[in-house]
Amino acid sequence: MALILAIETSCDDTCAAVLDGPRILANTISAQADAHARFGGIVPEVASRHHLELTVPVVEAALAEAGASLDDVEAVAVTVAPGLIGALLVGVSTAKAIAAPRRLPLIPVDHLQGHVAANFLEPEPLQPPFLCLVASGGHTLLAAVRDRAGHEVLGQTLDDAAGEAFDKVARLLGLGYPGGPALERLAAEGDPGGFELPIAMSRDPGLDFSFSGLKTALVYLCRELGPDGVEERRADLAASFQAAAVGQLTAKLERALRGGEWGAVALGGGVAANGSLREAVAALCERRGLRLKLVPGELCTDNAAMIGSAARFAPRLPYPDYLAYDAFAGGGQPAA
Amino acid sequence: MERVESRSAAETEAVGARVAARLGPGDVVVVSGEVGAGKTTLIRGACRALGVEGPIASPTFTIGRRYRGARLPVSHLDLYRLEDLEGEDPALLDDYLTPDAVAFVEWPAAAGPRLARRALEVRLRHTGGDSRAIELSDYPNG
Numbered sequence: 001m002a003l004i005l006a007i008e009t010s011c012d013d014t015c016a017a018v019l020d021g022p023r024i025l026a027n028t029i030s031a032q033a034d035a036h037a038r039f040g041g042i043v044p045e046v047a048s049r050h051h052l053e054l055t056v057p058v059v060e061a062a063l064a065e066a067g068a069s070l071d072d073v074e075a076v077a078v079t080v081a082p083g084l085i086g087a088l089l090v091g092v093s094t095a096k097a098i099a100a101p102r103r104l105p106l107i108p109v110d111h112l113q114g115h116v117a118a119n120f121l122e123p124e125p126l127q128p129p130f131l132c133l134v135a136s137g138g139h140t141l142l143a144a145v146r147d148r149a150g151h152e153v154l155g156q157t158l159d160d161a162a163g164e165a166f167d168k169v170a171r172l173l174g175l176g177y178p179g180g181p182a183l184e185r186l187a188a189e190g191d192p193g194g195f196e197l198p199i200a201m202s203r204d205p206g207l208d209f210s211f212s213g214l215k216t217a218l219v220y221l222c223r224e225l226g227p228d229g230v231e232e233r234r235a236d237l238a239a240s241f242q243a244a245a246v247g248q249l250t251a252k253l254e255r256a257l258r259g260g261e262w263g264a265v266a267l268g269g270g271v272a273a274n275g276s277l278r279e280a281v282a283a284l285c286e287r288r289g290l291r292l293k294l295v296p297g298e299l300c301t302d303n304a305a306m307i308g309s310a311a312r313f314a315p316r317l318p319y320p321d322y323l324a325y326d327a328f329a330g331g332g333q334p335a336a
Numbered sequence: 337m338e339r340v341e342s343r344s345a346a347e348t349e350a351v352g353a354r355v356a357a358r359l360g361p362g363d364v365v366v367v368s369g370e371v372g373a374g375k376t377t378l379i380r381g382a383c384r385a386l387g388v389e390g391p392i393a394s395p396t397f398t399i400g401r402r403y404r405g406a407r408l409p410v411s412h413l414d415l416y417r418l419e420d421l422e423g424e425d426p427a428l429l430d431d432y433l434t435p436d437a438v439a440f441v442e443w444p445a446a447a448g449p450r451l452a453r454r455a456l457e458v459r460l461r462h463t464g465g466d467s468r469a470i471e472l473s474d475y476p477n478g
Contacts, residue, residue, distance in 0.1 A: 011398060048428060084399050085431035138397030159376060160394045168371055168396075177417075212394070216372030219462070 001072040005098065006308030007059065009091035010083030010111045011138060014054035017304035018066035018073075021312070022122045025066035027298060027305040030054045048086035055094045062304070073104065077311030080108040080325075089326065096322060105316035108325065109307045115268040116143055116151045117310035118299040126293045131262050133253050133281070136269030136301070137163035137178065140209045140249075142256055145266075148313040154256050155207025162245060163271045165211035169218050169241050173234050183238050184274055192243035194236030195221060199247045207252050214244055242276055250280045257288060264291040272300045338472045341463070348374045348460075351470050352381025355456065359386075361408055362435045364451050366444035369460030374468050378458060379412055379440045386410050386438065395442075400432045409437040415446040 001020065008015040014030035030050075063069060078095035080088060092108075099106045115134040119126040128148060134141040140162045143151035160168070163180055170179025175186065197217050200210045218241055222230050230237065253265065265285050271277060278294065285292040299306060317325065342348040355365065355378070365382075367375045380392040387406025395401045395414040403410040411432035429450065433439050444451060459471040 082398065082401075084428075085402070086428055136397075156391060157393050158391055161397060164394060164396050172371065208391075212372070212376065219370070219372040223462075 001068060002074040003066070003068055003072050004075050004077055004107075004308045004311055005059070005063070005070075005073045006077040006109075006304040006311060007055065007091045007095050008079045008111070008114070008302060008304040008307045009051040009055065009087050009094075010079045010081075011087065011302055013302050014051050014058045015302060015304035015307075016055075016059040016062035017308050018062050018068055019121075019305065019308040019312070022120060022125050022309065024121060024305045024308075025068065026062040026064075027303055028058050028062040028065065029298070029301075029303055030058050048084070048090050051087050051090040055090055059094070059098070070098065070102065073098075073102075075099075075105045075107055075311065075316060077107040077109050077308050077314075079111045079114065079307050081110055083111060092326060096325075100319060100323065103319045105318050106322040106325070107311040107314050107316050108322075109310045109314055111302075111307075112139060112141060112143075113151060113310045113314075114306040115139075115141075116145055116266075117148070117313070118268055118295045118303075118306035119145075119266045119293055120148055120312070121295070121299065121305060121309050124293075126264060126266055126291075129262060130264035130266055130293070131253065131256055131260075132266040132268060133249065133272075134269040135162040135249060135267075135271035135277070137161055137167060137180075139269060140211070142207050142209075142252060144256075144260070154259075155209060155252055157209040157211060159210050159212035160215060162209070162211055162249060163269065165215050165245060166242075166271065166274075168215055169238075172218055172222055173230070173238060180270065180274070184242065184276065186235050187238040187242040187276065190233075190235030190237070190239030192239040194233065195240040197221075197240050197244040199244050199251060201248060202251060207256050209248060209252060211245065211248070214241065214248075242274075246274070246277045246280050249277060250284055253281065254284055257284075257290070262290065264293055266293040266295070268295065268300055270301045273297050340470045340472070342374070342468045342470055344466050345374065345377050348377045348468060348470070349381025349384070351472075352378040352383075353385035355458065355472065356382040356385035356438075359438045359455060361437065362453050363455035364433065364439045364441060364453050365456045365458060366441045366451060366454055367458045367460070368442075368444060369468075370462070373460035373462055374470075375442045375460060376414075378460065378470070379442070382440065383410055383412070400429070402432060402437075405438070409434070411437050411439040412442075413439060414442040416443040418443075418446040 140157035142155040166180040167178040175182040
């Protein structure tokens with residue numbers, strides 16, 4: 001077998017995957033419910049220490065699930081940016097430690113290209129060209145994908161990420177943090193027209209996003225309503241916020257679609273699990289006669305299978321060139 | 337202590353730019369205020385004044401971002417998601433709090449005494465509409 005082993009530690013979850021071409025043999029995430037028992041009930045919070053404790057067991061679990069050993073691995077892929085430097089370094093060091101003794105090549109991968117490359121996985125891999133909207137807790141990105149080796153950033157958030165806005169508004173409404181899914185459930189009971197909220201950037205001719213103003217508008221609404229008023233109108237607040245956020249995402253997507261010839265749209269990132277966003281984008285695609293590609297939920301949120309997928313089309317660093325490579329030098333940091 | 341009023345995001349950015357002018361290598365600026373008070377906005381203004389190009393977005397999710405400024409590196413940290421750093425790797429923030437860089441820290445409470453060399457504390461408060469009260473306090477040992 002000629003397999004790719006992929007490791008992803010750019011944020012909270014420790015992830016490892018084993019790929020045979022576009023086929024996923026294993027896609028292990030430390031935060032998965034069934035993994036909790038296996039890894040001693042540790043719920044990784046933020047941080048390098050948790051990654052340090054979990055990387056080796058997660059890699060071992062992925063190999064076991066794939067029915068493979070390190071002898072079957074022909075290359076090791078790893079997320080090198082963007083993310084918390086300490087967390088990234090745990091993944092990079094692990095990947096090097098696995099690859100170097102076996103003289104295997106190392107494949108550095110950008111996390112965001114990973115979200116794009118999730119669409120190249122089986123079943124039903126998507127062929128470029130397509131437009132990809134990635135919305136998560138850490139990123140909001142509209143990308144033009146013309147080939148499988150990279151993407152062009154058409155727009156990104158100028159302040160808060162979409163998922164971050166969902167999570168912070170969820171906390172404002174007393175739903176805990178992170179609370180994106182809880183906010184969606186509450187919104188289902190509310191009136192999306194209950195409060196008039198601005199759809200940010202709607203007059204901006206560009207393709208960038210902004211969610212900070214919407215978040216602040218919610219802060220003020222909650223102040224005006226007072227604790228009792230918020231309690232009474234929680235569902236309407238959630239629904240109105242969600243409608244404004246989804247409205248902005250789809251408006252920018254539609255504007256990007258008007259700017260070029262695209263056959264398909266792909267959604268990625270944790271916010272892509274939001275039903276209201278899915279419905280709005282599906283309606284937009286139907287109106288324009290475009291294919292909508294929705295990868296399964298476990299490939300929307302952070303995972304290593306998407307990193308392995310991106311690695312298939314990325315340059316390989318031969319042994320020993322990567323020994324001096326570190327996560328930060330790999331680029332992808334803003335303005336670096 | 338200095339107290340200024342800001343009536344818009346642009347004015348808050350301008351206060352950030354004034355803050356930036358005072359800073360040198362190793363300085364840490366802690367920035368507090370509730371959600372939507374303008375912390376990231378003020379830091380964006382400071383980063384621009386320090387020569388950082390490209391988007392300066394909220395680092396809530398990744399905890400830290402590092403930028404290349406014109407005269408020195410700039411770190412932007414956000415500890416919102418960290419209840420506290422107990423049990424955390426003591427070196428977690430070391431990559432960002434380097435002696436050559438200026439660092440801005442949002443939601444600094446979680447860091448406790450780990451933030452050495454605080455040069456300045458900035459507090460933002462909503463005062464209705466787009467207005468904010470901004471308080472700037474020097475640390476005596478800064």
